[in-house]
Amino acid sequence: MQNREVIVVGGGMVGALTALLLAQLGNKVKLIEKSPCIRPMENDGFDLRVSAFSAQSKNILVAAGIWDNLPKSRLCAYQRLQTWEKSSEKLCFDSQAVGLEALGYIAENRLIQSALWDKLKQLDNVCLYEKRQVKKIVNGYAEVSLLLDDEQSLRADLLIACDGGNSAVRQLLQIGITAWDYRQQCLLITIKTDIAQQNITWQEFRESGPCAFLPLANNNACLVWYHKPQKIKQLQSLSNEQLKLAILQEFPALSFDFSVQDKGGFPLTRRHAQRYYQGRCVLLGDAAHTINPLAGQGVNLGFKDVQCLVDLLQHCADLPINNILQRYQSMRKPANLVMQTAMDLFYKSSKSELPLLRILRKGVLSAAQHSGGLKNKVMKYAMGL
Numbered sequence: 001m002q003n004r005e006v007i008v009v010g011g012g013m014v015g016a017l018t019a020l021l022l023a024q025l026g027n028k029v030k031l032i033e034k035s036p037c038i039r040p041m042e043n044d045g046f047d048l049r050v051s052a053f054s055a056q057s058k059n060i061l062v063a064a065g066i067w068d069n070l071p072k073s074r075l076c077a078y079q080r081l082q083t084w085e086k087s088s089e090k091l092c093f094d095s096q097a098v099g100l101e102a103l104g105y106i107a108e109n110r111l112i113q114s115a116l117w118d119k120l121k122q123l124d125n126v127c128l129y130e131k132r133q134v135k136k137i138v139n140g141y142a143e144v145s146l147l148l149d150d151e152q153s154l155r156a157d158l159l160i161a162c163d164g165g166n167s168a169v170r171q172l173l174q175i176g177i178t179a180w181d182y183r184q185q186c187l188l189i190t191i192k193t194d195i196a197q198q199n200i201t202w203q204e205f206r207e208s209g210p211c212a213f214l215p216l217a218n219n220n221a222c223l224v225w226y227h228k229p230q231k232i233k234q235l236q237s238l239s240n241e242q243l244k245l246a247i248l249q250e251f252p253a254l255s256f257d258f259s260v261q262d263k264g265g266f267p268l269t270r271r272h273a274q275r276y277y278q279g280r281c282v283l284l285g286d287a288a289h290t291i292n293p294l295a296g297q298g299v300n301l302g303f304k305d306v307q308c309l310v311d312l313l314q315h316c317a318d319l320p321i322n323n324i325l326q327r328y329q330s331m332r333k334p335a336n337l338v339m340q341t342a343m344d345l346f347y348k349s350s351k352s353e354l355p356l357l358r359i360l361r362k363g364v365l366s367a368a369q370h371s372g373g374l375k376n377k378v379m380k381y382a383m384g385l
């Protein structure tokens, strides 16, 4: 694979990681990104877009050489995770039970993205095309070429699309998707708390949708409130002080005082590309699949795509590109579908009018709490270990 020419479209977390790992293996990488990457400054408030990174995702970022450079003032490890159905037994996970220092880490997306970009800028074999978009793709037999919006033309052996849920590359290649909007949206609310950094994340399932608490570094946190779109719109229209009152009245009880810093609503759409590659072009991350974020799996699945493709390109370098991409699809598409379906089951059972389904889910949560070794196995699977 070394010395191949690769174009990566989209420099979000998935695209920037792909570009970095391939460049570190000696390939010539061109990264095209339409928006500038914004680095959070030491005293900036926390951005609304935060993600929970699994232990496996952390390991990938460690291997890429960026984890140790992340400022500790913006990174939060959590050791405990609790989830429950309203008024039922809690299912509790603890990192000590599996001998790990943390179950996962919460950080702003832009923090991870900017750390990856910093590393990319140090490499001679990486060319960055910022504020550029793809206009046309010619997916040829021997090479792929594309035209940018500034009329520059580029060529490569492989084009990797990491341009997010509305992937322009996917559309230019006319790769179809199965997709639907969930009848829920999600309000992200950053808060400052009057207690020190927490090491627990929790989620309560309700008929209207889950309510979750994500700890952030120092005395910061993010509340995640799923509800019907019109309710999210109404909550979003409140002032920060009014929203605090609504949280006190309607959100699960918080054991500390807080002030609302920022808020933003996000629509939830499930998408799955009907195929992950075509000729010399391949889809990764949200360009290939978007998932209900209720278990925080989206970017973790994207990082697994990256690891899988990079490993195949490295270890099966003698195979034709088409065979490598076919293997990538056969490894990642079913795995992503399983996770999407699991999230849909949770979503549908909580919304279901059928009491039987809800009783079943309560039963599953309770049985899981008392399942000992099995519970730890499930936890390790979710952590990607």
Ligand SMILES: Cc1cc2nc3c(=O)[nH]c(=O)nc-3n(C[C@H](O)[C@H](O)[C@H](O)COP(=O)(O)OP(=O)(O)OC[C@H]3O[C@@H](n4cnc5c(N)ncnc54)[C@H](O)[C@@H]3O)c2cc1C
Binding pocket: 009, 010, 011, 012, 013, 014, 015, 032, 033, 034, 035, 050, 051, 052, 053, 109, 132, 133, 134, 162, 163, 164, 165, 167, 168, 169, 186, 188, 266, 284, 285, 286, 287, 293, 295, 296, 297, 298, 299, 300, 301, 302
């Ligand atoms: C509310 C919410 C909460 C979430 N929480 C979690 C969580 O806790 N844990 C988790 O694992 N996941 C979570 N996710 C999912 C996670 O945010 C996504 O899976 C992840 O951001 C996908 O990364 P990506 O790089 O594939 O795509 P994106 O982050 O969408 O990045 C795509 C990049 O491509 C660029 N781009 C777009 N179009 C073009 C173009 N035409 N040309 C060039 N560049 C282009 C964009 O500017 C962007 O930089 C959450 C999602 C939502 C909506």
